[in-house]
Amino acid sequence: MSAPLLAVENVGMKFGGFVALQGVTTEFRPGRVTSIIGPNGAGKSTFFNVLSGVLSPSTGTVRFKGQDLKGTRQHEFVHRGIARSYQITNIFPDLSVHENVRVAAQAGRSRYNIWTNRNRFDELDARADKALESVGLFAKRNETAKFLAHGQQRALEIAIALISGPELLLLDEPTAGMGPEETKDMVALLERLAAERTILLVEHKMKMILGLSDRILVLHHGQLIADGTPHDIQTDPEVRRVYLGQNHGYA
Amino acid sequence: MNSSSVAAPLPAAARKPAGLKAALTKYRVPLSILALCILPWLLPSKALAVNVLIYGVVCVGYNLLFGYTGLLSFGHAAFFGAGAYITGIAIGQFGVPWYLAVLMGIAGGAVLAFIIGGMSTRTRGIYFSMVTLALAQLVYYVALQTPSWTGGENGLRGFTVNKINLFGFDINFLDPVNKYYVLMVFAALALWLVSRILNSPFGAAIEAIRENERRARTCGYDVERTKLLAFTLSGTICALGGTMSALHLAFVPLESMHYLTSGMIVMMTLLGGASSFFGPFIGALVFLLMEDVFSLWTSHWQIIVGSIFVLFVLFLPKGIWGTFLSRVVR
Ligand SMILES: Nc1ncnc2c1ncn2[C@@H]1O[C@H](COP(=O)(O)OP(=O)(O)OP(=O)(O)O)[C@@H](O)[C@H]1O
Ligand SMILES: [Mg+2]
Numbered sequence: 001m002s003a004p005l006l007a008v009e010n011v012g013m014k015f016g017g018f019v020a021l022q023g024v025t026t027e028f029r030p031g032r033v034t035s036i037i038g039p040n041g042a043g044k045s046t047f048f049n050v051l052s053g054v055l056s057p058s059t060g061t062v063r064f065k066g067q068d069l070k071g072t073r074q075h076e077f078v079h080r081g082i083a084r085s086y087q088i089t090n091i092f093p094d095l096s097v098h099e100n101v102r103v104a105a106q107a108g109r110s111r112y113n114i115w116t117n118r119n120r121f122d123e124l125d126a127r128a129d130k131a132l133e134s135v136g137l138f139a140k141r142n143e144t145a146k147f148l149a150h151g152q153q154r155a156l157e158i159a160i161a162l163i164s165g166p167e168l169l170l171l172d173e174p175t176a177g178m179g180p181e182e183t184k185d186m187v188a189l190l191e192r193l194a195a196e197r198t199i200l201l202v203e204h205k206m207k208m209i210l211g212l213s214d215r216i217l218v219l220h221h222g223q224l225i226a227d228g229t230p231h232d233i234q235t236d237p238e239v240r241r242v243y244l245g246q247n248h249g250y251a
Numbered sequence: 252m253n254s255s256s257v258a259a260p261l262p263a264a265a266r267k268p269a270g271l272k273a274a275l276t277k278y279r280v281p282l283s284i285l286a287l288c289i290l291p292w293l294l295p296s297k298a299l300a301v302n303v304l305i306y307g308v309v310c311v312g313y314n315l316l317f318g319y320t321g322l323l324s325f326g327h328a329a330f331f332g333a334g335a336y337i338t339g340i341a342i343g344q345f346g347v348p349w350y351l352a353v354l355m356g357i358a359g360g361a362v363l364a365f366i367i368g369g370m371s372t373r374t375r376g377i378y379f380s381m382v383t384l385a386l387a388q389l390v391y392y393v394a395l396q397t398p399s400w401t402g403g404e405n406g407l408r409g410f411t412v413n414k415i416n417l418f419g420f421d422i423n424f425l426d427p428v429n430k431y432y433v434l435m436v437f438a439a440l441a442l443w444l445v446s447r448i449l450n451s452p453f454g455a456a457i458e459a460i461r462e463n464e465r466r467a468r469t470c471g472y473d474v475e476r477t478k479l480l481a482f483t484l485s486g487t488i489c490a491l492g493g494t495m496s497a498l499h500l501a502f503v504p505l506e507s508m509h510y511l512t513s514g515m516i517v518m519m520t521l522l523g524g525a526s527s528f529f530g531p532f533i534g535a536l537v538f539l540l541m542e543d544v545f546s547l548w549t550s551h552w553q554i555i556v557g558s559i560f561v562l563f564v565l566f567l568p569k570g571i572w573g574t575f576l577s578r579v580v581r
Contacts, residue, residue, distance in 0.1 A: 107471035
């Protein structure tokens with residue numbers, strides 16, 4: 001068995017007196033898709049924020065490839081190999097689609113150089129175009145990002161996250177706000193991406209998760225209450241109890 | 252995936268929008284310098300032209316932070332004043348040659364910008380603006396309270412530069428045309444430097460931070476450090492404007508450090524247009540020209556200039572040059 005890519009040990013997160021995460025312990029090995037589900041406010045996004053350096057946990061440790069991430073500043077996470085997308089679309093709205101991805105690629109290459117011309121980095125241009133192509137946005141490369149359709153903006157954010165070549169990709173509800181058509185495209189995209197890297201996925205659309213995931217974690221009130229294959233999770237009585245009566249529309 | 256077919260490099264024409272606007276952007280430095288060369292012959296006086304040079308440099312430098320990094324500083328008079336005072340003190344009290352005094356003024360402004368930037372760029376939004384304002388006022392009071400160095404309220408005098416020796420030629424610096432073209436060399440260097448910075452990878456990084464700080468950080472940019480560097484570069488160029496002003500006036504008024512001067516820099520920049528490279532320069536030109544013309548008519552010229560400024564902010568928020576670029580040139 002391979003060594004864990006990410007090891008989470010007894011992680012807790014408190015906002016004032018409010019406990020958003022508590023005693024979360026788990027491991028992620030290199031491999032396909034692990035989904036994290038749970039009702040609204042369960043702490044899923046908070047968990048991602050801890051894993052991506054947006055928040056530092058109140059307690060516990062997170063190790064990436066054996067290294068404790070404590071004290072690592074947020075911008076360093078992507079250089080370590082952890083990239084992410086956000087629940088609410090987070091792109092550069094007034095830059096062109098191509099520049100959105102190019103400037104993300106540039107972060108791995110040149111950040112403080114004031115002397116060279118930025119267009120000299122041809123290789124970044126080509127990489128950006130390739131990433132756009134892989135999410136189906138190449139034809140839109142010269143458009144201003146804010147004028148893209150919602151689903152395209154979500155795909156653009158994934159291209160931005162992908163460009164760093166992350167070993168671990170965290171996607172917080174990539175299909176949020178999408179209709180069935182857009183969701184289908186996104187699922188196809190995720191399936192292609194999953195072949196090449198480790199993905200952690202937060203989602204609410206149950207059917208999609210069951211089809212896509214190798215493993216599912218269930219968070220409830222900031223605690224892990226289940227961990228297993230899609231089949232295990234579907235039959236877990238505790239999970240059924242948590243979701244029962246809650247009309248999320250994805251039973 | 253059929254990657255090979257679509258991702259082939261596009262012809263240059265498909266990548267970059269062509270046209271007059273693109274040409275204006277590409278050749279912005281030589282075109283700006285050309286404009287500066289003819290400027291003194293278009294304005295009512297050479298003294299006004301020199302002032303436009305000085306404030307043009309200051310505003311273009313300021314805009315590196317304001318327009319391109321998205322940080323509204325209300326304290327840039329501190330760097331302008333620091334450059335001016337240090338140059339004046341170096342020449343008048345230490346007999347330093349003028350070119351060294353200029354370098355010292357720039358270096359001193361850079362250090363001050365690094366310090367003030369270090370404290371202010373940790374804060375955000377309105378707090379950033381207030382911290383820059385407060386720290387710049389602190390510098391103002393230091394200048395006021397140390398009259399043996401700065402001349403206090405009366406300003407700094409006694410460091411007239413009569414002659415400038417360039418490449419073995421003695422140039423009479425009291426002649427307004429000579430003065431303009433000597434100072435224009437500094438302005439041209441500043442414009443070239445700012446253009447260079449905007450074209451660089453760092454220029455892309457500050458734009459990313461202006462667009463979306465959180466995304467920029469997630470992409471791997473150290474936002475705080477990048478802002479501090481932008482702040483320092485911007486302040487350094489304002490300090491250059493200050494040293495030019497000291498050489499020009501042979502006098503440093505205390506007001507050059509006052510927050511009203513900071514406010515004027517913001518106004519000029521907005522008037523010309525913060526979204527473009529040359530806009531702030533145009534803003535300085537129009538502002539000073541209005542001051543020059545209207546102050547002949549009435550001592551209440553500030554009311555007229557202020558009203559015009561408000562009209563611009565309300566109806567043409569891209570400023571004079573930004574509106575010109577987006578409507579006329581395309
Ligand atoms: N920065 C914060 N400060 C205070 N409380 C917070 C903060 N971030 C999250 N919370 C609270 O923590 C709890 C968990 O929030 P989180 O966003 O992680 O939930 P989630 O599982 O992602 O929910 P959803 O499915 O609605 O996205 C919520 O009650 C939320 O209000
Ligand atoms: Mg969430």
